[in-house]
Amino acid sequence: MNVPLEPVAQLLPAVVDFPFREGYVRSIIYVSLYVSVVAVTLSTLFSLPIAIVMGFSDFRGKQFVKSIINTGMGFPSVVVGLVVLFAVSNQGPLGSLELIFTKEAMIMSQFVLATPPIMAITLAAITGVSENVRDAAHVLGGTRLDVALVVIKEARYGIATAVLAGFGRAISEVGSVLIVGGNIVSSDGISSTRTLTTAIQLEARQGQYDTAMVLGAVLVTIVLMVNAIVVRLGDEGAMR
Amino acid sequence: MPIQRRKFIAAVGGGALASIAGCSGNSTQAQSDGSSSSSSAGVAGETLTLTTTTSTYDTGLLGEIHGDFEEMYGVTVDAVAQGTGAALETARNGDSDVVMVHARGLEDEFMRNGYGINRRDLMFNDFVIVGPESDPAGIQGMSSATEALNAIAEAGAPFVSRGDNSGTHTKELNLWEAAGTDPGGDWYQETGTGMGEALNIANQQGAYTLSDRGTYISQRSEIDLVILVQGPIEDGPEILANPYGIMAVNPGVHENANYDLAMAYIGWITSPGAQDAISNYQMNGEQLFFPEAVSENPDFQQYVPEGWSSNSSSE
Numbered sequence: 143m144n145v146p147l148e149p150v151a152q153l154l155p156a157v158v159d160f161p162f163r164e165g166y167v168r169s170i171i172y173v174s175l176y177v178s179v180v181a182v183t184l185s186t187l188f189s190l191p192i193a194i195v196m197g198f199s200d201f202r203g204k205q206f207v208k209s210i211i212n213t214g215m216g217f218p219s220v221v222v223g224l225v226v227l228f229a230v231s232n233q234g235p236l237g238s239l240e241l242i243f244t245k246e247a248m249i250m251s252q253f254v255l256a257t258p259p260i261m262a263i264t265l266a267a268i269t270g271v272s273e274n275v276r277d278a279a280h281v282l283g284g285t286r287l288d289v290a291l292v293v294i295k296e297a298r299y300g301i302a303t304a305v306l307a308g309f310g311r312a313i314s315e316v317g318s319v320l321i322v323g324g325n326i327v328s329s330d331g332i333s334s335t336r337t338l339t340t341a342i343q344l345e346a347r348q349g350q351y352d353t354a355m356v357l358g359a360v361l362v363t364i365v366l367m368v369n370a371i372v373v374r375l376g377d378e379g380a381m382r
Numbered sequence: 383m384p385i386q387r388r389k390f391i392a393a394v395g396g397g398a399l400a401s402i403a404g405c406s407g408n409s410t411q412a413q414s415d416g417s418s419s420s421s422s423a424g425v426a427g428e429t430l431t432l433t434t435t436t437s438t439y440d441t442g443l444l445g446e447i448h449g450d451f452e453e454m455y456g457v458t459v460d461a462v463a464q465g466t467g468a469a470l471e472t473a474r475n476g477d478s479d480v481v482m483v484h485a486r487g488l489e490d491e492f493m494r495n496g497y498g499i500n501r502r503d504l505m506f507n508d509f510v511i512v513g514p515e516s517d518p519a520g521i522q523g524m525s526s527a528t529e530a531l532n533a534i535a536e537a538g539a540p541f542v543s544r545g546d547n548s549g550t551h552t553k554e555l556n557l558w559e560a561a562g563t564d565p566g567g568d569w570y571q572e573t574g575t576g577m578g579e580a581l582n583i584a585n586q587q588g589a590y591t592l593s594d595r596g597t598y599i600s601q602r603s604e605i606d607l608v609i610l611v612q613g614p615i616e617d618g619p620e621i622l623a624n625p626y627g628i629m630a631v632n633p634g635v636h637e638n639a640n641y642d643l644a645m646a647y648i649g650w651i652t653s654p655g656a657q658d659a660i661s662n663y664q665m666n667g668e669q670l671f672f673p674e675a676v677s678e679n680p681d682f683q684q685y686v687p688e689g690w691s692s693n694s695s696s697e
Binding site for chain 1 (some may be wrong): 429436442444445448449452459460461463464476477492555575576578579581582600601604605636638
């Protein structure tokens, strides 16, 4: 049982002596980022207006809708993968589009997974903006749109956190992208639907724990970098 | 209040529109992919989806030989490694064009149900029973796989089962049945993982397991397990044979199946050239798969489910 320590010690040599073909690792990083970024972008465009409207209005059943969104944060990704699989499978309602084993199908499942956290955290951030700010914007002659923009600006850290939470869920998720994507690499070693997570899963399946750990380190590094960039953007926005 | 509600509805509508825009954006992209491929002549530019087992994929065989086929026809092969049960299920749903698996019983059922046609015997290797060198159940060198399994069961020595409805798992269950033992208890662990992972688990627990020879060879340098009961390649019992078959998905059942390309693939992989490539594929200096598609003598059994007969063909 010397598995966990050895790879760490070998990490540097393993990076130098990567047992993969040229371009392989770069292509799975690309697929990971492409799928997650597109899914999170679509999800943000979808969630933000809904969260804003919900944050600005009161209606019957609002708490109920909220609790549905919160429940969505706990959706097991494998179940989402199965549902999307049934949808895009040849037998399913979207079967004629032939989306199975494509990046588009992966984006669909990531969208479903990323939306609840993005919507819930954005909503919390918007409701958290103090009434005084809204009133001030209103008193200063702002239209409803102006008020909304002010609130979004005040809530930008919360919204950034929401986007990051959605991104984190999307890029680190393995169950659904494996099911709907198929973990495909073409014979020239360039990833078609293999992401970092499914590549790690494949290495682990073959008992190549060393390379699995290295790929895991790459994944963590990417998530760190994305977080740093988003936080940095938020700070710059504040200084303006 | 009514004004707010109207705005709410408008905004929700906008949100829904945005999401639909996203979806249709994806689908147009997919459609344009499709049209660009169908505009070229013949099969060139098309994609063949092959569902197959972890043993053909993880040993690196397919990645090694597919380049030739892709070059020859100007196509792409998407190989999805799933395990025999899942590979057949994906094909049954019409989501793949051709299947390469190793569980004759499941293949026959697939053909009898009308999903698979034009089956060919492709290649074979064998299963081996591996375990720790200390061999607590004393099965080393046994010439009967069923006796060996019974010895493991009687000794209550740990045994790792794939437990994933794969070809290897199916074989293992058939062996237990032939041995007349219903495995169960603390010593019998179902992992639900691929072969490589199962070997690692067995390695860490000093357990026995049934493995295909190819995956075992490709992983031997990293584990301490040794072969205790050989398969037929090394003069072991015939019951441990591991034949792989290939079938096209029936375009009569799934009209979107890429039947032309599937048959081109079957034709290619059963051709002397590709069969040579299979036999030349080595890992750690050992041949992993033995081709059997090219033969001077007829073998009609490969085309039909086992035990199938019609009056006209009976002799």
